[in-house]
Amino acid sequence: GQHAQLLRRLGGRFETEKALVGVFYSSLYRSLPRRKMSLYLAVIIVILLGNYFLTFAAEALNIFSAASKLPPEFEGFYDAAKYRKAQEYLRENTFLKIFQATFFTLTAFLFIIYGGFNFVDQLARSFDLEELLTGLVFAGILFAGLQVLELPFSFYRTFVIEEKYGFNRTSYRTFFFDLLKSWFLATLIGAVVLALTIFFFMKAGPLAWVWCWIGVSAFEIFLLFVAPIFIFPLFNKFIPLGEGQLKQQIQEYAFSQNFKMKGLFTMDGSRRSSKANAFFVGFGKYRRIVLYDTLIKQHTTEELVSVLAHEMGHYKKKHILKGIILTFFTTGLMFFVLSLFITQKELFAAFKMQEISVYAGLCLFAFLYTPINVGISILSNALSRRHEYEADRYAVLTYNKPQAFILALKKLTVNTLSNLTPHPLKVFLSYSHPPILLRIKAIRALERSLDGGKMSQNTFF
Numbered sequence: 001g002q003h004a005q006l007l008r009r010l011g012g013r014f015e016t017e018k019a020l021v022g023v024f025y026s027s028l029y030r031s032l033p034r035r036k037m038s039l040y041l042a043v044i045i046v047i048l049l050g051n052y053f054l055t056f057a058a059e060a061l062n063i064f065s066a067a068s069k070l071p072p073e074f075e076g077f078y079d080a081a082k083y084r085k086a087q088e089y090l091r092e093n094t095f096l097k098i099f100q101a102t103f104f105t106l107t108a109f110l111f112i113i114y115g116g117f118n119f120v121d122q123l124a125r126s127f128d129l130e131e132l133l134t135g136l137v138f139a140g141i142l143f144a145g146l147q148v149l150e151l152p153f154s155f156y157r158t159f160v161i162e163e164k165y166g167f168n169r170t171s172y173r174t175f176f177f178d179l180l181k182s183w184f185l186a187t188l189i190g191a192v193v194l195a196l197t198i199f200f201f202m203k204a205g206p207l208a209w210v211w212c213w214i215g216v217s218a219f220e221i222f223l224l225f226v227a228p229i230f231i232f233p234l235f236n237k238f239i240p241l242g243e244g245q246l247k248q249q250i251q252e253y254a255f256s257q258n259f260k261m262k263g264l265f266t267m268d269g270s271r272r273s274s275k276a277n278a279f280f281v282g283f284g285k286y287r288r289i290v291l292y293d294t295l296i297k298q299h300t301t302e303e304l305v306s307v308l309a310h311e312m313g314h315y316k317k318k319h320i321l322k323g324i325i326l327t328f329f330t331t332g333l334m335f336f337v338l339s340l341f342i343t344q345k346e347l348f349a350a351f352k353m354q355e356i357s358v359y360a361g362l363c364l365f366a367f368l369y370t371p372i373n374v375g376i377s378i379l380s381n382a383l384s385r386r387h388e389y390e391a392d393r394y395a396v397l398t399y400n401k402p403q404a405f406i407l408a409l410k411k412l413t414v415n416t417l418s419n420l421t422p423h424p425l426k427v428f429l430s431y432s433h434p435p436i437l438l439r440i441k442a443i444r445a446l447e448r449s450l451d452g453g454k455m456s457q458n459t460f461f
Contacts, residue, residue: 061423257312
């Protein structure tokens with residue numbers, strides 16, 4: 001009965017998406033009536049459709065997976081009205097994601113079929129610049145167009161959905177200034193990466209992909225060091241945590257774990273949202289612990305230290321380093337595969353490009369790389385979920401307050417109206433953290449084992 005009702009609701013809300021998909025197939029049919037599709041074009045269409053329908057399936061199944069009955073673990077944390085609110089929040093975000101995926105898939109398809117990339121390329125060439133600068137102009141035009149298309153969705157998500165459910169605290173002024181700063185940084189950083197890549201593929205011959213790999217990886221590591229100092233403060237204020245019980249207990253715990261840090265800071269997260277978080281930034285002696293001001297207001301001292309113990313576990317278990325190493329090797333894979341396709345005439349013909357260039361090849365290759373990127377994302381998320389379990393264990397074993405940690409996780413979940421029962425496909429594809437019920441189950445099992453004296457800390461390290 002509930003699923004039948006939801007199906008009817010989905011049917012009504014997905015009318016726009018179905019119409020857009022209909023236009024997609026109609027355009028495909030009209031654009032290719034008298035000639036056989038090239039292999040590259042066929043592959044690109046399959047990739048676009050495959051990625052879209054995979055996203056659609058995961059999001060739709062995730063809605064059906066949302067349990068109508070509150071799980072016993074969260075009784076007393078949700079009342080009936082708030083739990084219904086959480087499910088409505090999930091549905092509205094899901095409908096927006098599906099509509100956005102439909103819109104961008106259709107837009108990409110039409111842009112390819114009607115020679116949009118070639119139009120942009122000819123426009124960039126009209127400035128009569130050298131190839132590297134022409135490539136930057138080409139990429140800049142595409143980036144600007146993409147941002148314009150994404151703006152309505154971002155605005156709707158912030159000022160309609162987040163506002164409706166009580167999360168949004170972003171003013172229009174902050175929203176647009178954030179956009180401008182984000183666009184500036186993306187343009188600056190993207191220009192450096194793109195310029196390096198174009199230069200090496202133009203000058204370095206067969207080993208260009210190796211030089212790109214080294215150069216881009218070095219730049220990414222450089223950003224890890226400078227971001228906390230120069231980039232983060234552009235968006236938020238970081239204030240040293242005041243003296244008191246919280247600061248004392250965090251320092252005592254950090255000292256007990258031989259964790260050296262530069263300082264403890266609060267961040268004005270409440271300026272944009274009521275949602276809460278905590279994180280570490282920096283490396284070595286420059287590591288900083290950062291707490292959202294909203295997190296401090298919503299949790300007890302023991303809960304806050306438990307959350308920080310979890311974050312510290314990521315450092316102690318070298319999860320950050322492992323993530324950097326994974327990114328290093330996947331970047332190398334990307335550039336190697338790119339080197340095989342970057343000047344393929346058939347690839348440019350599939351996109352109706354009149355001229356072959358390194359910079360255009362970089363953008364066109366992104367479509368072919370999508371399946372590999374999805375696979376890497378799945379692997380990365382699976383590794384991340386494993387790391388979350390390990391960090392949870394570290395927090396329980398070193399701070400030894402599992403109930404405080406569970407309470408913190410529950411409050412964070414309820415305050416963000418998170419889905420308690422996500423579908424396995426959704427988790428498999430995009431969850432970097434395990435579902436909350438599984439995390440709590442693992443913590444309780446660990447607590448029972450420790451209480452029974454059956455396991456020691458060495459069992460997990």
